[in-house]
Amino acid sequence: MPSSELSNERDYVHGLYARLDALRIEAEQQLEAVRRANLGGTHQNRSERDAFARIYEDRIAQLRQVDERLAFGRLTLAEGENEHLYIGRIGLRDDDQHPLLLDWRVPQARAFYQATAATPLGARARRHLQSQGRDVVRIDDEIFDPELLDADVDSLQGEAALLATLTARRTGRMTDIVATIQAEQDAIIRSELVGTLVVQGGPGTGKTAVALHRAAYLLYSHRERLAASGVLIVGPSRSFLQYIEQVLPSLGETGVVLASVGQLYPGVEALVEDAPATAAVKGGLEMASLLQKAVRSRQIVPAEPQLIEVNGERMLVQPSLIHSAMQRAWDTRKPHNVARTTFNKAALTALARQLAEQLRDHGNTIEESDQAWLREDLRTSYDVKVLLNTAWLPLTPQKLLQDLYARPQWLASLTPGWSPEKRALLLRSRDEPFTVSDVALLDEAAELLGEADTVSDAQKAEQKRQRKRDIENAEAAIRNMDVEGLVDARTLAEGFEAVLDRGTTAEIAAADREWTYGHIVVDEAQELSPMQWRVLTRRNPLKSFTIVGDVAQASAAAGTSSWGDALRPHVGDNWRLEELTVNYRTPAQISAVAEAMALAHGVAITRSRAVREGEWPVFVERAPRLAPAVVNAVRADRALGDGTLAVIAPPMRIPELEAALGEAFGDDVGVGPRGLNRAVALLSPQEAKGLEFDAVVVAEPQEVIDEHSRGAAALYVAMTRPTQRLHVVSTSPVPEGIVGESHE
Numbered sequence: 001m002p003s004s005e006l007s008n009e010r011d012y013v014h015g016l017y018a019r020l021d022a023l024r025i026e027a028e029q030q031l032e033a034v035r036r037a038n039l040g041g042t043h044q045n046r047s048e049r050d051a052f053a054r055i056y057e058d059r060i061a062q063l064r065q066v067d068e069r070l071a072f073g074r075l076t077l078a079e080g081e082n083e084h085l086y087i088g089r090i091g092l093r094d095d096d097q098h099p100l101l102l103d104w105r106v107p108q109a110r111a112f113y114q115a116t117a118a119t120p121l122g123a124r125a126r127r128h129l130q131s132q133g134r135d136v137v138r139i140d141d142e143i144f145d146p147e148l149l150d151a152d153v154d155s156l157q158g159e160a161a162l163l164a165t166l167t168a169r170r171t172g173r174m175t176d177i178v179a180t181i182q183a184e185q186d187a188i189i190r191s192e193l194v195g196t197l198v199v200q201g202g203p204g205t206g207k208t209a210v211a212l213h214r215a216a217y218l219l220y221s222h223r224e225r226l227a228a229s230g231v232l233i234v235g236p237s238r239s240f241l242q243y244i245e246q247v248l249p250s251l252g253e254t255g256v257v258l259a260s261v262g263q264l265y266p267g268v269e270a271l272v273e274d275a276p277a278t279a280a281v282k283g284g285l286e287m288a289s290l291l292q293k294a295v296r297s298r299q300i301v302p303a304e305p306q307l308i309e310v311n312g313e314r315m316l317v318q319p320s321l322i323h324s325a326m327q328r329a330w331d332t333r334k335p336h337n338v339a340r341t342t343f344n345k346a347a348l349t350a351l352a353r354q355l356a357e358q359l360r361d362h363g364n365t366i367e368e369s370d371q372a373w374l375r376e377d378l379r380t381s382y383d384v385k386v387l388l389n390t391a392w393l394p395l396t397p398q399k400l401l402q403d404l405y406a407r408p409q410w411l412a413s414l415t416p417g418w419s420p421e422k423r424a425l426l427l428r429s430r431d432e433p434f435t436v437s438d439v440a441l442l443d444e445a446a447e448l449l450g451e452a453d454t455v456s457d458a459q460k461a462e463q464k465r466q467r468k469r470d471i472e473n474a475e476a477a478i479r480n481m482d483v484e485g486l487v488d489a490r491t492l493a494e495g496f497e498a499v500l501d502r503g504t505t506a507e508i509a510a511a512d513r514e515w516t517y518g519h520i521v522v523d524e525a526q527e528l529s530p531m532q533w534r535v536l537t538r539r540n541p542l543k544s545f546t547i548v549g550d551v552a553q554a555s556a557a558a559g560t561s562s563w564g565d566a567l568r569p570h571v572g573d574n575w576r577l578e579e580l581t582v583n584y585r586t587p588a589q590i591s592a593v594a595e596a597m598a599l600a601h602g603v604a605i606t607r608s609r610a611v612r613e614g615e616w617p618v619f620v621e622r623a624p625r626l627a628p629a630v631v632n633a634v635r636a637d638r639a640l641g642d643g644t645l646a647v648i649a650p651p652m653r654i655p656e657l658e659a660a661l662g663e664a665f666g667d668d669v670g671v672g673p674r675g676l677n678r679a680v681a682l683l684s685p686q687e688a689k690g691l692e693f694d695a696v697v698v699a700e701p702q703e704v705i706d707e708h709s710r711g712a713a714a715l716y717v718a719m720t721r722p723t724q725r726l727h728v729v730s731t732s733p734v735p736e737g738i739v740g741e742s743h744e
């Protein structure tokens with residue numbers, strides 16, 4: 001390759017950086033000007049100024065964030081004025097609005113990711129630019145037009161650029177892959193917004209990466225539609241969210257709600273997992289009808305007539321009076337707490353009628369106009385309160401669930417077909433914290449119970465009106481400040497909200513159980529239980545989903561082994577499937593051992609092609625005592641190379657390993673999500689889901705398998721986390737399929 005080509009690219013990219021710097025300086029000056037501007041002292045003016053200041057600050061931050069790998073590709077098109085298109089992390093134009101760099105998400109950039117020699121999509125050649133700091137250090141070309149050169153085109157694009165990324169050391173945080181997105185991945189990222197898209201692929205095939213880039217792409221290309229409703233990204237655990245949270249800002253996207261399945265019910269943060277058998281029961285659809293029965297059973301018609309006293313007058317209330325009032329409430333088909341208002345009104349009217357008749361019978365004159373005070377007497381009567389509350393008590397989801405778990409007789413009366421053992425799985429004391437599986441049940445209960453008061457509805461309506469006013473104000477401010485084009489009114493309005501502490505769309509959405517999102521991305525979706533799917537479909541009535549996962553990795557007891565089965569109750573057969581087939585994470589030697597183990601244990605894995613060979617074999621160590629052997633394995637690994645390391649062990653083994661590793665490596669060791677910022681993370685297979693590390697030590701593999709019915713899948717997950725080295729340490733014979741070398 002002529003070196004002048006490299007120096008040409010270097011010059012061009014330096015030009016882009018000059019433009020980037022100029023834009024940043026301009027934004028800094030504008031920020032200064034806004035801060036200095038004397039807009040008068042009104043509240044509105046101040047919030048406008050602060051919102052503008054925020055926008056400039058965000059813009060400056062964005063321009064700084066894209067400094068690394070600003071431009072990474074070039075497409076050569078037909079000869080002419082725009083022969084070369086440069087692709088990068090953001091779009092840049094010169095002073096005459098002529099494009100200098102295209103944002104990776106614009107339609108013209110598609111060819112950069114998808115062109116092949118067979119279908120060049122209008123491109124004659126593609127060039128990958130690799131940079132160090134602001135300098136281009138290497139270029140890789142693929143030629144599609146034989147006129148330019150006869151070349152052997154590999155099916156993986158930009159091989160050198162890709163391999164350089166894949167072998168780079170991991171930091172404990174995921175990074176973006178904009179520069180090296182592969183064709184099969186790009187097609188998924190740009191797939192249309194509507195409908196349900198399922199992305200199936202083995203470990204390390206880039207499902208998470210693709211899901212996050214798709215979120216960024218959708219927010220960019222459907223901004224109008226999605227900015228107001230927001231995008232929800234659901235992951236399996238807090239550690240996973242911590243791992244991915246940096247990726248979206250680096251893609252220029254912030255208007256996204258990230259939540260683990262334990263955080264989907266506002267106000268409850270569930271961190272504890274149930275034992276697998278309990279999780280399986282709680283995740284099953286029969287819980288929906290159980291909760292429905294539970295609510296209904298709290299609407300109680302008394303068996304006997306009830307004697308009450310109202311202002312000295314004794315009344316015998318017949319069960320039929322209560323039943324008729326209930327019927328009126330049931331006819332509304334409203335949730336329990338909302339229908340209760342109808343019940344109370346109907347019961348009070350009937351009681352007032354009965355009281356009036358009784359008083360007349362006792363010789364009093366009761367006019368129509370007296371009905372009002374009779375009702376008031378009844379409403380404030382202690383006996384009436386007790387009578388109506390006993391029949392129809394207002395309930396919270398938390399209380400309903402706690403009662404259900406803490407009252408064995410009530411549970412038994414609701415579940416005549418269940419065995420005592422099955423019921424025992426749900427029983428627990430009232431003060432135990434809610435678990436991850438409880439979150440979907442709380443949500444279901446909230447749906448059945450409804451809001452007891454309408455204050456929140458009023459608040460929501462006011463929030464909506466306020467948002468509309470904000471947008472109108474923003475439009476006016478944009479006209480006044482003469483900055484049309486820089487920012488749209490919605491973004492500025494978000495700025496007002498943040499400045500005035502009203503919360504951004506994302507914050508409001510996260511706090512509102514009834515919020516409906518424009519799109520939901522679900523990662524590790526194979527782990528979701530049917531009850532959890534119900535929560536997500538309620539949050540997404542348009543059913544615009546991106547669902548990524550691997551049914552072979554399903555290790556949760558209530559997870560799924562078939563997308564059709566999992567999705568049928570929610571979207572029927574209206575979903576489309578895409579598959580990813582290339583493993584970018586795990587070297588071939590490690591994948592082969594993990595796959596052999598999985599196959600030997602009947603796990604129906606999706607085979608994938610590993611993109612690279614590793615430098616090391618799989619290390620397998622049999623030892624009499626676990627903790628010292630794990631410490632040795634960590635030491636042996638550190639001698640081979642550095643980078644991030646995780647010890648993945650059955651939950652029961654974590655305390656002894658924490659003690660031993662802590663003694664050997666001190667503060668370098670962190671347990672659970674905290675470990676992601678340390679040199680050595682100690683995790684359960686559940687916590688390791690979706691993550692990756694340079695090296696992994698799997699402790700007691702047989703115990704991982706034996707732990708529950710899907711233990712082999714959990715072990716498969718653990719063994720497919722490393723990007724470089726895998727060590728297996730065991731005090732018992734290693735499970736079938738695992739072969740390797742000793743450290744010695």
Ligand SMILES: Nc1ncnc2c1ncn2[C@@H]1O[C@H](COP(=O)(O)OP(=O)(O)OP(=O)(O)O)[C@@H](O)[C@H]1O
Pocket residue numbers: 162165166175176177180181182185201202203204205206207208209210550553584585689690691692720
């Ligand atoms: N096109 C690409 N260019 C560079 N790196 C990539 C590419 N695709 C995937 N990767 C990298 O491969 C690794 C695995 O990707 P990711 O975590 O998205 O896989 P996954 O399919 O979600 O895996 P698992 O099912 O095991 O959780 C990540 O480090 C990711 O950045």
